[in-house]
Amino acid sequence: MTDRRTPRRVFAGLTLALFAAVCVAPLAALAWRSLFEGGAWHLDAWRAVLAEPRQWTLLANSLTVSLGTAAASLLVGGGAALSLQYCPRLLRAPLGLLLCVPLLIPPYIFAVAWLDAMMRTGLLTPQFVAESVVSPSFGLPSVILISTLSYYPIVLIFTGVALRRFDRRMLESARLIADPLQTFFVVRFPLCAPWVFTGAGFVFLLTLTEYSVPALFQVNVYPVEIFTELSAFHEVGRAAALVLPLLAAGGVVVWAWGRWARPRQRWLSHSGRAVEGMPLGWKRTSLATAGCLGLAGLALGAPLTLLAVRTGTLAQLEAAWSDARQEILTSLLLSVCAATLLTALGFAMAWLARDSARTARLFHWSVVPFLITGPLLGTGLITLWNHPGPALYVFETILVLVLACAAKYLYFAYQGERVALQELHPRPLEAAQVYDIGWIRRGLRVAAPMTAPVRAAIWGFAFILSLRELEATAMLAPPGITPLSIRIHSLMHYGPGAAVASLCLLMTGLLLAAGCGTAVLYFTCRRVFHAYH
Amino acid sequence: MIAAALMLACLAGCGREEKPVVVVYTALDEMFSRPILARFEEQTGIEVQPVYDTEASKTTGLVMRIINEAGRPRADVFWNNEIAQTIVLKQKGLLEPYASPAAEAIPGPYKDPEHYWTGFAARGRVIIYNTDLVDEPPASILDYLDPKWKGRAAIAKPLFGTTATHAAALFALWGEDKAQTFFRDLLANDVAVLAGNATVRDMVASGAYAWGLTDTDDANGAVEDGLPARWQFPDQEQDGLGTLVIPNTVAVVKHAPHPEAARKLVDYLLEPDVERALAEMRGMQIPLNPAVDAPQNVPRMSEIRTMAVDFNVVAAQMESAAAFIRREFLK
Numbered sequence: 001m002t003d004r005r006t007p008r009r010v011f012a013g014l015t016l017a018l019f020a021a022v023c024v025a026p027l028a029a030l031a032w033r034s035l036f037e038g039g040a041w042h043l044d045a046w047r048a049v050l051a052e053p054r055q056w057t058l059l060a061n062s063l064t065v066s067l068g069t070a071a072a073s074l075l076v077g078g079g080a081a082l083s084l085q086y087c088p089r090l091l092r093a094p095l096g097l098l099l100c101v102p103l104l105i106p107p108y109i110f111a112v113a114w115l116d117a118m119m120r121t122g123l124l125t126p127q128f129v130a131e132s133v134v135s136p137s138f139g140l141p142s143v144i145l146i147s148t149l150s151y152y153p154i155v156l157i158f159t160g161v162a163l164r165r166f167d168r169r170m171l172e173s174a175r176l177i178a179d180p181l182q183t184f185f186v187v188r189f190p191l192c193a194p195w196v197f198t199g200a201g202f203v204f205l206l207t208l209t210e211y212s213v214p215a216l217f218q219v220n221v222y223p224v225e226i227f228t229e230l231s232a233f234h235e236v237g238r239a240a241a242l243v244l245p246l247l248a249a250g251g252v253v254v255w256a257w258g259r260w261a262r263p264r265q266r267w268l269s270h271s272g273r274a275v276e277g278m279p280l281g282w283k284r285t286s287l288a289t290a291g292c293l294g295l296a297g298l299a300l301g302a303p304l305t306l307l308a309v310r311t312g313t314l315a316q317l318e319a320a321w322s323d324a325r326q327e328i329l330t331s332l333l334l335s336v337c338a339a340t341l342l343t344a345l346g347f348a349m350a351w352l353a354r355d356s357a358r359t360a361r362l363f364h365w366s367v368v369p370f371l372i373t374g375p376l377l378g379t380g381l382i383t384l385w386n387h388p389g390p391a392l393y394v395f396e397t398i399l400v401l402v403l404a405c406a407a408k409y410l411y412f413a414y415q416g417e418r419v420a421l422q423e424l425h426p427r428p429l430e431a432a433q434v435y436d437i438g439w440i441r442r443g444l445r446v447a448a449p450m451t452a453p454v455r456a457a458i459w460g461f462a463f464i465l466s467l468r469e470l471e472a473t474a475m476l477a478p479p480g481i482t483p484l485s486i487r488i489h490s491l492m493h494y495g496p497g498a499a500v501a502s503l504c505l506l507m508t509g510l511l512l513a514a515g516c517g518t519a520v521l522y523f524t525c526r527r528v529f530h531a532y533h
Numbered sequence: 534m535i536a537a538a539l540m541l542a543c544l545a546g547c548g549r550e551e552k553p554v555v556v557v558y559t560a561l562d563e564m565f566s567r568p569i570l571a572r573f574e575e576q577t578g579i580e581v582q583p584v585y586d587t588e589a590s591k592t593t594g595l596v597m598r599i600i601n602e603a604g605r606p607r608a609d610v611f612w613n614n615e616i617a618q619t620i621v622l623k624q625k626g627l628l629e630p631y632a633s634p635a636a637e638a639i640p641g642p643y644k645d646p647e648h649y650w651t652g653f654a655a656r657g658r659v660i661i662y663n664t665d666l667v668d669e670p671p672a673s674i675l676d677y678l679d680p681k682w683k684g685r686a687a688i689a690k691p692l693f694g695t696t697a698t699h700a701a702a703l704f705a706l707w708g709e710d711k712a713q714t715f716f717r718d719l720l721a722n723d724v725a726v727l728a729g730n731a732t733v734r735d736m737v738a739s740g741a742y743a744w745g746l747t748d749t750d751d752a753n754g755a756v757e758d759g760l761p762a763r764w765q766f767p768d769q770e771q772d773g774l775g776t777l778v779i780p781n782t783v784a785v786v787k788h789a790p791h792p793e794a795a796r797k798l799v800d801y802l803l804e805p806d807v808e809r810a811l812a813e814m815r816g817m818q819i820p821l822n823p824a825v826d827a828p829q830n831v832p833r834m835s836e837i838r839t840m841a842v843d844f845n846v847v848a849a850q851m852e853s854a855a856a857f858i859r860r861e862f863l864k
Contacts, residue, residue: 232692387604
């Protein structure tokens with residue numbers, strides 16, 4: 001018996017060790033750096049920061065941006081998902097993919113495009129800029145608008161998943177006794193709500209820690225304040241204290257998701273009888289199609305057109321390509337390594353957490369490195385790895401950037417794997433157990449192949465997030481190793497808007513290619529999985 | 534799979550120490566500093582590994598990196614595009630003194646008497662104005678308080694870059710009370726606080742604001758692009774305040790991993806050829822070495838009425854000025 005448990009213990013030990021190295025150690029290093037100064041522990045900086053009256057303004061700004069973006073994404077993404085159902089069948093798939101593309105593009109690229117359009121002569125007239133656009137643009141509404149255009153596809157995807165799982169027989173039964181509006185509010189919405197609000201929760205977390213868009217539009221939110229504390233005052237203690245409200249707000253959302261949404265997501269499972277859009281007549285169908293096309297135009301077409309106009313010629317794009325080739329390779333290498341590490345560790349954690357509630361609770365803490373924002377995570381990693389000896393092999397190479405991305409996004413990979421494993425039908429695993437197949441082999445030979453499509457999606461999502469990452473890597477990038485996101489930001493103000501625009505277009509191209517690759521991987525895995533069944 | 538990915542990652546870091554290397558953290562715009570550093574590589578065969586700053590954090594981001602890495606520095610040389618943060622690093626004990634022979638031609642106020650840093654190639658703080666909107670341009674930074682310009686002037690957020698140094702200089706020159714009153718009145722006159730000096734340039738050139746305060750390199754860019762903008766030095770009248778001239782500074786980082794190469798790079802950056810090259814670029818940096826023959830359009834130091842401040846005092850004021858600015862500007 002003891003022998004049979006040993007491999008499981010080794011697997012658990014390795015997973016926990018890797019989790020500690022990726023997630024816990026940088027946090028511990030940061031805590032030590034911020035609380036232990038001058039040879040003694042103290043909380044002075046924390047007390048001073050949290051007692052400042054301006055914290056309320058910061059909290060209000062941060063919550064307004066996050067809640068506003070989540071709510072707007074709920075409306076836009078949810079509305080788009082519903083509208084897609086009523087579009088002509090032939091257009092649904094391409095329109096759906098088109099509407100998801102903005103998620104691939106970092107919000108700062110949108111912000112650059114819109115700011116460029118607003119501020120520069122040539123694209124918009126000075127009078128227009130002076131009288132109507134600039135004043136309202138520098139504020140909360142602009143941040144919410146830009147962030148919504150970037151993040152609404154998350155809600156769209158989650159709503160789409162819920163609608164695909166919705167058994168049309170339920171809807172047909174409801175329609176026998178109720179009108180369409182009642183059916184929507186009494187049957188359809190409550191059943192889809194856990195999925196829809198999960199998407200909105202993700203949007204809330206992503207905007208809560210977003211630095212670039214509020215910074216560009218001059219809205220003082222916690223990530224901007226943390227960056228200011230670090231870079232203008234060099235105060236790690238004060239900056240670390242500022243993460244407490246972020247942890248509280250993010251923690252509430254994660255807790256609410258775990259308590260309310262996740263258990264209810266199982267209400268909808270694949271029935272193979274998905275709801276089709278009810279026939280609405282050509283007028284309403286045209287309206288739904290036009291709405292989707294309009295959204296795609298606003299969220300994707302307009303910023304890309306603005307960037308293309310600013311880039312000017314194809315020669316400029318070629319010049320940007322040859323100039324930034326090294327940075328592109330660095331970004332690709334970083335993203336491949338980070339996505340692979342995230343997917344593997346996420347699966348190992350989820351498999352381990354499947355049998356132990358205590359372990360699952362422990363792994364929930366993986367959200368903390370994401371919530372503390374990139375600059376502080378970078379500070380923790382510097383404190384942890386910048387020492388002579390073997391640590392330098394991490395700190396002086398791209399590995400430190402891989403660890404930064406892994407720490408930042410582990411929570412999402414873990415939760416994705418966890419949901420996939422929870423939805424796994426128990427019979428194949430029980431059958432494997434009956435045949436005396438060991439715990440690790442059940443995970444690797446049964447559970448892993450059966451959840452492969454989800455893993456492909458997680459890998460792609462992690463790849464995209466790592467490719468876009470800026471805040472932590474800007475703090476850590478070793479000399480001579482510059483990812484493309486940092487290059488874009490370091491060129492951003494120099495005047496040659498064409499250079500920045502062309503690099504943004506290149507980044508967009510890379511992300512689109514990654515998105516297509518992920519889609520191909522996902523559908524291939526799904527086909528193989530069905531064949532496996 | 535993890536092992537394969539991590540080995541791949543390790544490969545990226547292998548073989549990087551084969552030839553002599555110098556690591557430079559530079560806050561000067563990449564488009565200007567890159568060709569200068571490339572020429573150093575050609576001349577010496579020493580590979581330069583630069584780390585550039587991002588616009589949002591201009592200078593201060595690199596300073597934070599140097600502070601964070603103090604236990605085991607990665608940078609050999611800090612090439613700052615301003616001066617106050619370099620002095621902050623000196624005060625924190627993170628720089629190594631080095632008396633470069635090439636620094637002899639640099640005037641006294643622009644180099645550290647203890648040789649921790651040396652200034653070169655300066656930028657001036659200038660008023661940029663939109664020629665379509667302004668007939669008689671403002672002549673002083675005190676015009677920010679003139680009701681005539683209420684809601685029509687702009688300034689960069691004085692927490693970062695040269696604007697932070699300028700704010701600290703006013704604190705040093707006027708004393709805290711007068712400086713604080715100036716900045717409060719400036720806000721009361723609805724002066725727009727923008728993300729950076731380049732944003733001030735863009736907004737003024739686009740006509741969103743009539744005028745603003747920026748640096749010579751940004752202002753010159755707008756003029757070279759043919760935008761409806763001109764610039765001039767503020768407070769140039771007799772007994773006037775003068776304008777703040779902020780040099781690039783170069784310093785060797787304490788316990789630099791490649792000290793020999795670091796000193797060579799410092800010597801190179803202080804050569805007249807580098808100041809000339811920087812003056813000829815779009816950034817139009819003003820040479821401090823009087824022997825440098827700069828193009829005609831570049832102002833001479835002898836022609837500018839400069840603000841009479843001790844940069845060490847300015848650096849000492851940075852923290853209190855920034856604390857006040859954060860309190861008043863970031864509500």
